[in-house]
Amino acid sequence: MIEADGVGRTFTVRRRVVHAVRDLSFRVAAGEFVACLGPNGAGKSTTIKMLTGILTPTSGRIRVAGLDPSRRRTALARRIGVVFGQRTTLWWDLPLRDSLELVRLLYKVDRKVFRERLDEMCDLLDLGGFLATPVRQLSLGQRMRGDITAALLHDPAVLVLDEPTIGLDVVSKAEVRDFLRRLNAERGTTVLLTTHDLGDVERLCRRVLLIDHGRLALDGTLDDLRATAPGVTSIEEVVAGLYLRSRTTPRTPPPAPRPAPDGPSGRA
Amino acid sequence: MIRTYALLAWTWTRAAAQYPLSFALMTAGGLVVGGLDIAVIWVIFANTDALAGFGLTEVMFLYGASQLAFALADMLFGNVDRISQHIGAGTLDVMLIRPVSPFVQVAADRFTPHRIGRSIQAGAVLAVGLTRLDVPLGRVWMVPVMVVSGIVIFTALFTLGGALQFLLTAAPEVANAFTYGGATLTQYPLSVYDTRVVRGLTFVLPLAFVNWQPGLYVLGRPDPLGLPSWTGLLSPAAALTLAAVAALAWRAGIRRYRSTGS
Amino acid sequence: MILGHGAAVSLYPRLAWYGFRRHATYWAAALAGAFTNTVFGVLRAYVLIALWQARPGLGGYDVAGAVTFTFLTQAFIGPMQLFGGGLDLPQRIRTGDVALDLVRPASLQLWCLSEDLGRAAYLFVVRGGPPTLVGALLFGIVAPHAPAAFLLSVALGVVVSFGWRYIVALATCWVMDDRGLGVLSMVLTTFFSGLMLPLAIFPGWFGELARALPWSAMAQVPADVYLGTADPARALAFQALWAAVLLALGALMTGAARRKVVIQGG
Ligand SMILES: Nc1ncnc2c1ncn2[C@@H]1O[C@H](COP(=O)(O)OP(=O)(O)OP(=O)(O)O)[C@@H](O)[C@H]1O
Ligand SMILES: [Mg+2]
Numbered sequence: 001m002i003e004a005d006g007v008g009r010t011f012t013v014r015r016r017v018v019h020a021v022r023d024l025s026f027r028v029a030a031g032e033f034v035a036c037l038g039p040n041g042a043g044k045s046t047t048i049k050m051l052t053g054i055l056t057p058t059s060g061r062i063r064v065a066g067l068d069p070s071r072r073r074t075a076l077a078r079r080i081g082v083v084f085g086q087r088t089t090l091w092w093d094l095p096l097r098d099s100l101e102l103v104r105l106l107y108k109v110d111r112k113v114f115r116e117r118l119d120e121m122c123d124l125l126d127l128g129g130f131l132a133t134p135v136r137q138l139s140l141g142q143r144m145r146g147d148i149t150a151a152l153l154h155d156p157a158v159l160v161l162d163e164p165t166i167g168l169d170v171v172s173k174a175e176v177r178d179f180l181r182r183l184n185a186e187r188g189t190t191v192l193l194t195t196h197d198l199g200d201v202e203r204l205c206r207r208v209l210l211i212d213h214g215r216l217a218l219d220g221t222l223d224d225l226r227a228t229a230p231g232v233t234s235i236e237e238v239v240a241g242l243y244l245r246s247r248t249t250p251r252t253p254p255p256a257p258r259p260a261p262d263g264p265s266g267r268a
Numbered sequence: 269m270i271r272t273y274a275l276l277a278w279t280w281t282r283a284a285a286q287y288p289l290s291f292a293l294m295t296a297g298g299l300v301v302g303g304l305d306i307a308v309i310w311v312i313f314a315n316t317d318a319l320a321g322f323g324l325t326e327v328m329f330l331y332g333a334s335q336l337a338f339a340l341a342d343m344l345f346g347n348v349d350r351i352s353q354h355i356g357a358g359t360l361d362v363m364l365i366r367p368v369s370p371f372v373q374v375a376a377d378r379f380t381p382h383r384i385g386r387s388i389q390a391g392a393v394l395a396v397g398l399t400r401l402d403v404p405l406g407r408v409w410m411v412p413v414m415v416v417s418g419i420v421i422f423t424a425l426f427t428l429g430g431a432l433q434f435l436l437t438a439a440p441e442v443a444n445a446f447t448y449g450g451a452t453l454t455q456y457p458l459s460v461y462d463t464r465v466v467r468g469l470t471f472v473l474p475l476a477f478v479n480w481q482p483g484l485y486v487l488g489r490p491d492p493l494g495l496p497s498w499t500g501l502l503s504p505a506a507a508l509t510l511a512a513v514a515a516l517a518w519r520a521g522i523r524r525y526r527s528t529g530s
Numbered sequence: 531m532i533l534g535h536g537a538a539v540s541l542y543p544r545l546a547w548y549g550f551r552r553h554a555t556y557w558a559a560a561l562a563g564a565f566t567n568t569v570f571g572v573l574r575a576y577v578l579i580a581l582w583q584a585r586p587g588l589g590g591y592d593v594a595g596a597v598t599f600t601f602l603t604q605a606f607i608g609p610m611q612l613f614g615g616g617l618d619l620p621q622r623i624r625t626g627d628v629a630l631d632l633v634r635p636a637s638l639q640l641w642c643l644s645e646d647l648g649r650a651a652y653l654f655v656v657r658g659g660p661p662t663l664v665g666a667l668l669f670g671i672v673a674p675h676a677p678a679a680f681l682l683s684v685a686l687g688v689v690v691s692f693g694w695r696y697i698v699a700l701a702t703c704w705v706m707d708d709r710g711l712g713v714l715s716m717v718l719t720t721f722f723s724g725l726m727l728p729l730a731i732f733p734g735w736f737g738e739l740a741r742a743l744p745w746s747a748m749a750q751v752p753a754d755v756y757l758g759t760a761d762p763a764r765a766l767a768f769q770a771l772w773a774a775v776l777l778a779l780g781a782l783m784t785g786a787a788r789r790k791v792v793i794q795g796g
Contacts, residue, residue: 077367297713439562460580
């Protein structure tokens with residue numbers, strides 16, 4: 001469903017070249033639920049933006065749902081749903097219902113299908129109470145539920161989420177997680193999310209991609225992740241250990257398969 | 269694409285309709301700002317009978333044609349020059365994940381119908397100028413053609429200005445020199461400018477095809493540069509050429525887009 | 531903020547310096563503005579040249595004078611903020627932060643004026659220089675008639691401009707829709723300052739009126755002092771008079787705003 005081969009992306013910041021992502025290769029099959037982990041500035045958001053066609057990669061090849069995201073962006077948009085935890089895809093000034101209606105029009109979703117799906121989402125995510133509220137007045141948790149609804153109205157095969165649980169309280173978090181788990185289990189939607197909340201990973205994902213300094217540092221199950229630090233029981237500590245190690249040895253993250261080219265490698 | 273644009277524009281019109289007072293004030297404000305240009309023309313012709321060889325009615329005709337085209341282009345696509353705000357706020361990311369061209373989304377975002385006031389005003393000046401001119405029927409058909417070509421040319425300028433902002437994120441105002449500058453430039457007969465400037469406006473940045481060349485054709489006047497009278501008929505071709513260049517620049521801009529770092 | 535004795539003496543120059551520095555960080559935007567002002571200056575110059583070729587000597591200027599007038603007034607757009615804006619006040623009124631400003635033991639009006647003078651000084655150089663230079667290179671502009679009087683006239687023009695913009699900004703306390711007010715102010719300023727056409731060629735009583743209004747002190751009068759088409763002493767007195775009137779009006783409004791915002795609680 002998602003294929004990345006040797007993907008890289010550089011940014012030139014004040015004449016300095018920053019390698020946000022380099023030589024990243026992985027595959028995600030249909031129906032998988034994958035979490036993308038990594039310290040701040042590791043390149044997770046950049047990867048997500050390349051997978052969704054927002055950024056054009058500077059090297060490598062990407063296929064999502066069989067399409068090259070940067071060349072077939074609009075076609076891809078009909079097959080994937082995207083949620084940004086840090087920013088809304090809804091219109092600030094419009095009530096949530098109008099925002100969703102606009103999304104329906106943009107994605108050309110049939111009115112009847114839209115009604116059914118909205119009812120279903122209202123049920124699952126408890127939207128009913130704030131459909132008439134302008135988006136700018138929604139709380140973060142309400143807005144996130146609105147955003148997830150908007151991303152799923154056209155029933156995409158893939159759902160990509162960048163930090164969907166950021167800033168949510170315990171109850172909202174549990175609701176969102178539960179919803180995503182059911183979406184993946186019942187509808188078979190492929191889900192790829194980034195997060196800093198290891199609770200998300202423990203409760204949702206069978207597979208973890210660990211990104212460090214723009215490279216894939218680990219691709220495996222939670223148990224593989226645990227195996228990097230034998231004897232440590234809490235997953236938080238395992239990951240903290242990995243992140244700290246990446247800070248002290250910025251140029252050659254431990255499990256990286258090949259030597260790093262020279263040049264500054266971002267911040268960790 | 270047109271359907272999507274219309275749907276988005278309609279949504280924003282409905283949102284604006286919830287504040288009728290604000291809507292009325294903005295419409296009035298637009299009319300007054302447009303009225304200023306007309307006041308300037310009035311003061312100029314209070315002092316002289318002819319400006320660079322053109323009388324008041326002819327200037328009204330030229331002014332009305334270009335400003336009608338500009339006002340319509342501005343109402344429909346003028347928001348494209350706010351692309352730098354969308355880049356800065358990250359809303360362009362959101363537009364890029366939707367199955368609709370970001371150009372249509374940016375153009376229709378916060379569509380403001382009150383700008384129709386400017387178009388009506390310019391249309392009125394054009395109509396008054398035309399009725400006082402007695403243009404023969406055999407040439408009057410060129411008037412709608414030139415207005416439509418003008419809309420395309422100004423839209424292309426807005427698009428080029430938007431594309432430029434992918435490079436100049438810190439100084440998006442530079443684009444105004446081309447868009448609003450183009451509108452100001454075509455208010456008066458191009459014979460007021462140096463012939464080198466007019467040549468540039470004919471062969472490089474085809475602003476002469478908004479109202480000058482086709483206007484000369486409608487008025488039946490010879491071109492001071494000596495170009496044949498059918499040059500004015502080339503307006504649609506010039507407009508489409510510029511539109512193609514603008515479309516390429518826009519695509520290059522989107523491909524170069526680097527999003528924001530958070 | 532509590533000010534000790536003598537602090538007030540250095541407070542306002544320091545504020546002006548802060549205003550200068552703050553605008554210096556937006557140098558790219560300032561240069562972009564200068565570029566746009568220059569382009570429009572060139573367009574306006576051609577129209578005025580055509581007009582002066584048809585009517586040589588119109589309004590007491592020759593062609594070179596008319597061209598100089600055009601580029602000078604374009605150069606004034608930034609420092610005199612002829613399209614409006616330049617103050618943080620409307621924003622602070624909308625957010626309610628103005629209540630904090632009004633209870634400071636320093637005059638809000640002087641505070642804003644100092645910052646605005648700093649802003650104007652920066653923009654006078656960065657946004658005023660390029661149009662004048664390009665005008666000189668492309669068309670040739672005449673040398674200043676009385677440089678010292680001109681600089682003084684520019685400074686007074688900034689004060690008049692500030693006086694007016696301060697009043698417009700404070701009016702936001704009472705008027706609901708400040709955007710309408712902004713458009714109104716912009717229309718009055720651009721047209722009656724002489725930015726669009728020299729006020730000297732406005733016909734009849736309309737011209738008399740336009741030349742007597744405060745907006746003429748922001749562009750027409752300094753340009754006339756530069757060109758020597760106005761008696762410097764009279765011109766400066768005219769500007770000083772309007773500056774005093776507008777500042778006094780602004781002070782009255784500040785008092786009213788303080789009563790409204792601080793005592794009535796908004
Ligand atoms: N638009 C941009 N321009 C310049 N540099 C960028 C841009 N976007 C990202 N970067 C740089 O690329 C690197 C990766 O950033 P990215 O946002 O992908 O990290 P992330 O893994 O999402 O981090 P976080 O967990 O903090 O969200 C960082 O060093 C960042 O500074
Ligand atoms: Mg991120």
